[in-house]
Amino acid sequence: MATKFRINQLRALSSTVFHGIGDSSYLHLIRAPQNMYHIRHFSDASSPPLSPASYSSAPPQNAELLTAPRPEKINRNASTTSSVNQIELAKFSAISDTWWDSEGPFKPLHALNPSRVSFIRSTLCRHFRRDPCSVRPFEGLKIVDVGCGGGILSEPLARLGATVTGIDIVDKNIKIARVHADLDPVTSTIEYCCTTAENLVEQQKEFDAVIASEVIEHVADPAAFCQSLAALTVPNGATVVSTINRSMRAFATAIVAAEYILHWLPRGTHQWSSLLTPEELVLILQRASISVEEMAGFVYNPLTGQWSLSDDTSVNYIAFGTKISQQTD
Numbered sequence: 001m002a003t004k005f006r007i008n009q010l011r012a013l014s015s016t017v018f019h020g021i022g023d024s025s026y027l028h029l030i031r032a033p034q035n036m037y038h039i040r041h042f043s044d045a046s047s048p049p050l051s052p053a054s055y056s057s058a059p060p061q062n063a064e065l066l067t068a069p070r071p072e073k074i075n076r077n078a079s080t081t082s083s084v085n086q087i088e089l090a091k092f093s094a095i096s097d098t099w100w101d102s103e104g105p106f107k108p109l110h111a112l113n114p115s116r117v118s119f120i121r122s123t124l125c126r127h128f129r130r131d132p133c134s135v136r137p138f139e140g141l142k143i144v145d146v147g148c149g150g151g152i153l154s155e156p157l158a159r160l161g162a163t164v165t166g167i168d169i170v171d172k173n174i175k176i177a178r179v180h181a182d183l184d185p186v187t188s189t190i191e192y193c194c195t196t197a198e199n200l201v202e203q204q205k206e207f208d209a210v211i212a213s214e215v216i217e218h219v220a221d222p223a224a225f226c227q228s229l230a231a232l233t234v235p236n237g238a239t240v241v242s243t244i245n246r247s248m249r250a251f252a253t254a255i256v257a258a259e260y261i262l263h264w265l266p267r268g269t270h271q272w273s274s275l276l277t278p279e280e281l282v283l284i285l286q287r288a289s290i291s292v293e294e295m296a297g298f299v300y301n302p303l304t305g306q307w308s309l310s311d312d313t314s315v316n317y318i319a320f321g322t323k324i325s326q327q328t329d
């Protein structure tokens, strides 16, 4: 049974790629214009959308994750810090005064920013029916930037008109984000808070769009983290997650080259075992009631030193999903 039909019409226009992911779910990734994939979920393996031969014969790379039991629902009244990984936080705390040094340890995030803002702008404009040519297309939208760090992404979102809340568990990051945002009256409207997504869930906060960029690979429990992101998203709202693929190419480039050869990032920034493949991310978001509808990769051009959007999700990628409305009896 297909759980998503909205993008049916794209099938006629685009080449299709199928991935078998586990015993009971399939993803149908449809190559679409603008270097993006559109995604359909099939939850019944007994009636796949095309012949089984269309599916990848390779087994899922992380079968144990794909077959893991569904995470418990977040208890809004319980105090939980399921996303906090103290070792990861110590890494960010150690380099927190370099957030706005575009040649420092966060250089890759500065370089990535135009491409991820472009993806977020186009997907949110489509979803919320905003004019992408408008100067402030996000006017009136409440957005939370979860794991905002120094505010590299929060600031352009505020400039696009959104009412932005930036949260991060490292207090030093929030202080630096605050000081930097206050340099410009437009970004000084950002509300920064040292907290976690699960704490905001406890406070019953909700946002039109929830963004967690380059954070999920640093949290203790990605599935519980996605549950929190979903709980923070209003029904029919948007959730955007970007991260690094657990592929051999990502190991060679994002870890070996970036950390050990080019020294873009401190050694040990990323743990191979903490990375998620796009299929795994789509599944855990789906289990959290977020239906991923669009995905894009980021590719780095060593000649220009710039990143751009691509259909190559083998290293860095970003996913846009919508919160499935719960049916009430």
Ligand SMILES: C[S@@+](CC[C@H](N)C(=O)[O-])C[C@H]1O[C@@H](n2cnc3c(N)ncnc32)[C@H](O)[C@@H]1O
Pocket: 083, 084, 085, 088, 089, 092, 109, 146, 147, 148, 149, 150, 151, 152, 153, 167, 168, 169, 170, 173, 195, 196, 197, 212, 213, 214, 215, 218, 219
């Ligand atoms: C690689 S940085 C990304 C910063 C920002 N999203 C960006 O892309 O520019 C990851 C950030 O997530 C924060 N973080 C990690 N785990 C967190 C958690 N459980 N709750 C909130 N923030 C967290 C870290 O402190 C760090 O600032």
Ligand SMILES: [Mg+2]
Pocket: 214, 215, 217, 218, 270
């Ligand atoms: Mg990272």
